[in-house]
Amino acid sequence: MSLACVLSRACLGLASPVVRVEVHLSCGLPGLTLVGLPETGVRESKDRVRSALLNSGFSFPQQRITINLAPADLPKEGGRFDLPIALGILAASGQLPEQALAGHVCLGELALSGAVQGVTGTLSASLACRDQAQTLIAPAENRDEALLPSGARVVSAETLAGLVAQLRTGKVALASPGVARPAEEVAPAQAHPDLAQVRGQLLARRALEVAAAGGHSLLLSGPPGAGKTLLASCLPGLLPALLPEQQLEVAAIHSLSGQVRPLHTLPPWRAPHHRSSAAALIGGGSGLPRPGEISLAHHGVLFLDELPEFHRDVLECLREPLECGVIRLARARHRVSYPARFQLVAAMNPCPCGLAGQAGACRCTPEQQARYRQRLSAPLMDRIDLRIAVPPLPLSTLTVSSEAPEPSARVRERVQRARDLQLARDGRLNADHDGQALLHALDKAGRDWLSRAGEQHGLSARACHRVLRVARTLADLAEATSIRRQDLSEAMMFRNAG
Numbered sequence: 001m002s003l004a005c006v007l008s009r010a011c012l013g014l015a016s017p018v019v020r021v022e023v024h025l026s027c028g029l030p031g032l033t034l035v036g037l038p039e040t041g042v043r044e045s046k047d048r049v050r051s052a053l054l055n056s057g058f059s060f061p062q063q064r065i066t067i068n069l070a071p072a073d074l075p076k077e078g079g080r081f082d083l084p085i086a087l088g089i090l091a092a093s094g095q096l097p098e099q100a101l102a103g104h105v106c107l108g109e110l111a112l113s114g115a116v117q118g119v120t121g122t123l124s125a126s127l128a129c130r131d132q133a134q135t136l137i138a139p140a141e142n143r144d145e146a147l148l149p150s151g152a153r154v155v156s157a158e159t160l161a162g163l164v165a166q167l168r169t170g171k172v173a174l175a176s177p178g179v180a181r182p183a184e185e186v187a188p189a190q191a192h193p194d195l196a197q198v199r200g201q202l203l204a205r206r207a208l209e210v211a212a213a214g215g216h217s218l219l220l221s222g223p224p225g226a227g228k229t230l231l232a233s234c235l236p237g238l239l240p241a242l243l244p245e246q247q248l249e250v251a252a253i254h255s256l257s258g259q260v261r262p263l264h265t266l267p268p269w270r271a272p273h274h275r276s277s278a279a280a281l282i283g284g285g286s287g288l289p290r291p292g293e294i295s296l297a298h299h300g301v302l303f304l305d306e307l308p309e310f311h312r313d314v315l316e317c318l319r320e321p322l323e324c325g326v327i328r329l330a331r332a333r334h335r336v337s338y339p340a341r342f343q344l345v346a347a348m349n350p351c352p353c354g355l356a357g358q359a360g361a362c363r364c365t366p367e368q369q370a371r372y373r374q375r376l377s378a379p380l381m382d383r384i385d386l387r388i389a390v391p392p393l394p395l396s397t398l399t400v401s402s403e404a405p406e407p408s409a410r411v412r413e414r415v416q417r418a419r420d421l422q423l424a425r426d427g428r429l430n431a432d433h434d435g436q437a438l439l440h441a442l443d444k445a446g447r448d449w450l451s452r453a454g455e456q457h458g459l460s461a462r463a464c465h466r467v468l469r470v471a472r473t474l475a476d477l478a479e480a481t482s483i484r485r486q487d488l489s490e491a492m493m494f495r496n497a498g
């Protein structure tokens with residue numbers, strides 16, 4: 001056999017399409033040609049494959065070798081095709097029966113020694129293989145990740161020689177997860193601060209509950225030391241546990257960025273630094289775009305502390321994902337989209353020195369204050385439903401032993417009930433609700449009230465729709481069937497309190 005075909009899988013967002021690695025040996029000057037528009041990384045694989053084959057005790061055919069990676073238009077980045085190329089050369093040169101590879105898909109980078117090294121995105125490949133009843137040959141380093149989807153058939157490869165020895169016998173050993181590993185149950189209290197630790201701050205506690213219940217974005221504004229970060233980091237603990245398919249999706253995104261996240265029920269929490277690059281925050285990088293923080297926060301919380309300090313261009317990129325829960329990244333030849341349905345919590349000082357609002361303490365000029373606020377564009381601010389001021393706590397709150405604050409677990413029960421109501425009624429959370437439909441559902445008195453209040457505060461129609469979404473969440477928390485006047489006025493207060 002001088003022609004062999006081995007299956008592999010590429011990374012395209014969360015998808016993992018099949019790539020056929022075709023190897024043809026023919027007469028002519030010995031040499032190796034790769035076709036199928038491979039990226040530079042794949043070109044380098046020629047040398048790795050050759051060394052790995054020789055160092056594993058195989059012979060390298062002294063013929064003309066043509067390798068085609070098909071289809072041509074898929075991104076083919078990194079060393080993930082080393083292993084299929086090496087197996088293809090072995091099959092084409094008769095050193096491995098080709099039928100030994102039937103029904104298998106393989107991935108893996110080769111070290112010069114022949115050791116199989118880990119690659120990114122193994123989880124997506126494993127999900128795709130499971131759905132098409134294929135067995136995945138994956139690097140031993142990625143074994144745990146490959147085994148996350150239940151029912152996945154995985155062969156764990158440590159070295160090229162070891163793998164080929166197994167394949168030759170026709171009996172490959174499937175990796176087993178060992179002890180049954182149910183989705184790791186992590187009590188939210190262990191991972192995130194609990195609201196029981198937050199004394200006072202009644203408005204902020206209420207805002208967190210509303211944000212969690214309706215999926216709304218939240219901005220906390222207050223001087224340093226007021227507890228904004230503590231409040232924000234309580235939010236993941238108020239969200240419902242991730243469902244099994246959400247856990248897999250979150251783990252698959254992490255796998256694409258080269259991080260391993262075991263399956264567990266806790267929503268992700270990401271808090272990138274304000275000096276993060278656009279690529280780190282939004283996604284990108286050289287070659288095939290990688291998911292950024294906003295995608296790593298999918299189904300969870302993205303916390304941006306010191307919001308005005310973030311690069312304005314980076315913040316503007318948040319608008320699309322905040323609106324539609326997806327980020328589309330384009331590089332020279334490839335377009336990739338990643339899910340990014342995160343909940344945004346941002347924090348900021350009220351002015352550059354942080355002390356505005358405290359009697360006589362702020363030394364900023366009105367111009368400095370205005371410039372500081374202008375760093376946040378109106379369209380971005382428009383997408384933040386809840387804005388509140390977090391004042392410094394009077395010392396008495398800390399010392400006087402008052403009633404113990406309500407713990408996160410109790411708040412989470414109300415959040416869950418309010419979310420169940422929304423999902424049963426509309427199939428989505430209020431933050432994603434159609435504002436126009438909510439407006440039609442309002443009675444005439446309610447509509448009049450809203451248009452008057454909107455005018456008074458100079459709100460756009462989009463902003464009024466956002467007020468309605470928050471009002472719907474407030475009604476759901478109270479288990480009220482329709483939006484009441486008190487919900488409207490509380491929602492309006494949340495829009496203007498920051």
Ligand SMILES: [Zn+2]
Pocket residue numbers: 351352353354355356362363364
């Ligand atoms: Zn100031």
